[in-house]
Every structure is written in structure tokens, then in C-alpha cells.
């Protein structure tokens with residue numbers, strides 16, 4: 001079976017074996033639902049201080065309630081905090097470190113023609129350009145954190161989708177492994 005789509009592949013890190021993240025600060029964009037929600041939940045359970053960055057206050061409040069409810073019997077000294085910030089980067093100035101930025105928020109299958117405030121196509125603007133800008137703005141705090149942290153522990157994680165590959169034009173005579181599978 002092609003390695004790209006193999007169902008044999010499994011995650012090498014799961015919530016069962018995740019080491020303590022105590023003392024670390026994480027940001028998950030789009031952390032109120034789906035994968036971002038699960039990442040926030042895992043990171044919080046491992047003791048990290050987690051910020052869920054989102055545009056919709058009510059969704060994040062409900063997500064935080066669910067996560068806290070799921071951990072109501074976990075000893076308090078094993079947990080740190082779950083926090084909400086609008087996509088207003090001024091709010092981040094209170095943090096002097098940032099260990100992990102999950103670039104996770106996305107839009108999918110939005111009808112063509114919709115644009116961001118700056119006139120970019122909506123998918124490109126939200127899923128890609130906004131996260132590049134966010135990462136650029138947070139680069140100095142990430143770099144400063146990396147200087148005093150164990151090697152490779154500070155990182156920016158981008159969620160990607162196989163649909164990017166499936167929807168891309170085939171430009172060479174040898175299609176990618178994913179195209180060969182479908």
C-alpha cells in the first residue's frame with residue numbers, strides 16, 4: 001500500500017504517552033472545535049497553559065467549559081489554565097514565552113468569490129496568509145523561548161489537508177503518490 005495513505009500509520013504521540021508540558025505556553029488557532037479542540041484538550045491535560053485563539057467568543061467559552069468539565073477530577077496541581085483571546089495580538093503581550101503555536105483554524109468549501117477584508121480569496125487569506133502573519137508577529141517570542149528551552153521543544157505546527165494535494169493541478173508526468181492512490 002502507498003505509504004502516504006496507509007491505514008497502518010498511527011500517531012507516535014498520543015494523550016496516553018504525552019510527557020508533562022508544565023511551564024509551557026501553547027496557542028491553538030481555531031481551538032474551539034475539531035482538531036484544534038482536541039489539541040487544546042491534550043495540551044491542557046498535560047499541564048500547559050493553553051490559549052485558544054478564535055473569532056467566536058461563545059464557541060470558545062463552550063469549548064473551555066467542556067475541557068474543564070472533562071478534567072474536573074484531575075488534581076489541580078497537574079493542570080495550568082485554559083484561556084481565550086480574540087485574534088487581537090495585543091493580548092499576547094502579557095506572555096514572555098511561547099512554546100507551541102498550532103496553526104489550525106481553517107475554512108473549507110466556502111463558495112467562490114468571497115474575500116477577506118484585504119481582498120484575498122477567503123480560503124487563502126484565512127488558512128494561509130493570516131497564519132503566516134501571526135507566526136511572523138510571534139516569531140520573536142518563539143525565538144526567545146527557544147533560547148532557554150530544550151532543543152526542538154519550541155515549535156510551530158501547521159495543520160494541512162490532503163485536499164490541497166488532491167485539488168492541485170498535476171504538473172509533471174509522474175503524479176504525486178497521493179494522486180496515484182485515487
Ligand SMILES: NC(=O)c1ccc[n+]([C@@H]2O[C@H](COP(=O)([O-])OP(=O)(O)OC[C@H]3O[C@@H](n4cnc5c(N)ncnc54)[C@H](OP(=O)(O)O)[C@@H]3O)[C@@H](O)[C@H]2O)c1
Nearest residue numbers: 030031032033034035036055056059104105106159160161
Ligand atoms: N477534519 C479533518 O478531517 C481534516 C483533515 C485534514 C486536515 N485538516 C486540517 O486540520 C485543521 C482543523 O480542521 P477541523 O476539521 O478540526 O476544523 P473545524 O472543526 O472546521 O474548525 C475550524 C476552526 O477554525 C476557526 N476559524 C475559521 N475561520 C476563522 C477565522 N476567520 N478566524 C479565526 N478562526 C477561524 C473556527 O472558529 P469558529 O468557532 O469561529 O467557527 C473553528 O474553531 C484545518 O487546518 C484542516 O485543514 C482537517
